[in-house]
Amino acid sequence: MARASHTSRPRRGILFILAAPSGAGKTTIWRGALKAIASLEFSVSLTTRGPREGEKPGFDYHFVSEEEFNRRLQSGQLAEHDRHFNAAYGTPRAPLESAIREGRDILLDIDVEGARQIRARYPDDAVAIFLLPPSPADLERRLRGRHTETEETIQPRLMRATREASEYPAYDYLIINHDVDQSIHELAAIVDAERLKTSRFRGKIALWQS
Numbered sequence: 001m002a003r004a005s006h007t008s009r010p011r012r013g014i015l016f017i018l019a020a021p022s023g024a025g026k027t028t029i030w031r032g033a034l035k036a037i038a039s040l041e042f043s044v045s046l047t048t049r050g051p052r053e054g055e056k057p058g059f060d061y062h063f064v065s066e067e068e069f070n071r072r073l074q075s076g077q078l079a080e081h082d083r084h085f086n087a088a089y090g091t092p093r094a095p096l097e098s099a100i101r102e103g104r105d106i107l108l109d110i111d112v113e114g115a116r117q118i119r120a121r122y123p124d125d126a127v128a129i130f131l132l133p134p135s136p137a138d139l140e141r142r143l144r145g146r147h148t149e150t151e152e153t154i155q156p157r158l159m160r161a162t163r164e165a166s167e168y169p170a171y172d173y174l175i176i177n178h179d180v181d182q183s184i185h186e187l188a189a190i191v192d193a194e195r196l197k198t199s200r201f202r203g204k205i206a207l208w209q210s
C-alpha cells in the first residue's frame with residue numbers, strides 16, 4: 001500500500017537519531033529504513049576516514065581532509081562532532097536546521113557522543129533511538145564478519161561498545177537488532193508515532209483553533 005507523504009503536515013521536521021555501538025548493524029538498518037519509510041531523508045556526515053568498499057561519496061559520507069573538517073568545525077558549520085578510532089565525524093548544521101523549519105524529517109546515523117550533542121542542541125526536535133545487537137558475542141561475530149577490522153581494531157570497538165551500551169536508558173527508544181526486517185519495522189513504527197504526536201501540531205491546526 002502506498003504511504004502518504006508527510007511533507008505537507010503543518011509541523012516542524014523531526015531529527016531521528018539512530019545511535020548504536022559500531023558493528024550493531026546500523027548501516028543495514030538505516031539503508032532499509034530509508035526505502036521503507038516515506039519522506040525520510042538521511043543526514044550525510046562529514047568524515048576524515050577513507051571510503052570503505054561500496055561506500056559512495058555524498059551518499060554514505062562526505063569524505064574530507066582533517067584541514068577541511070577543522071575549517072568547517074571552527075566556522076560553526078557542524079551541529080555536532082566526535083572522534084572515533086583516529087577519524088573525525090560531524091553532522092553538517094545547515095541541512096538539519098532547514099529541514100526542521102520546512103517540516104522535513106531526517107535520519108541521523110551518529111555515535112553516542114554525537115547523539116548527546118544533538119539532543120542538547122535540539123531538545124524539542126530530536127528523537128533518540130538506540131540500536132543494540134542481541135549480545136556482546138553477537139557484536140563480536142558481526143565485527144569479524146564484515147572483514148574490515150583487524151584484531152587491533154576489534155578489541156577497542158568491543159570495549160567501546162560495552163561502555164556505550166550502558167547508556168541506552170538515556171534514549172527515547174530501544175531496538176534490539178535480532179532481525180533486520182523486524183528492526184526496520186520497529187523503526188518505522190517509531191517514526192509514524194512520533195509524526196503523530198499532538199505536541200508537534202500544537203497551535204498549528206488552524207481549522208480547529210477558533
Ligand code: 5GP
Pocket residue numbers: 020021022026045046049080081082084089090091109110111112113114115
Ligand atoms: P563508521 O566509520 O563505521 O562508518 O562509523 C563509526 C561510528 O561513527 C559509527 O558509530 C557512526 O554512527 C559514527 N558516526 C558516523 N557519522 C557520524 C557523525 O556525523 N557524528 C558522530 N558523532 N558520529 C558519527
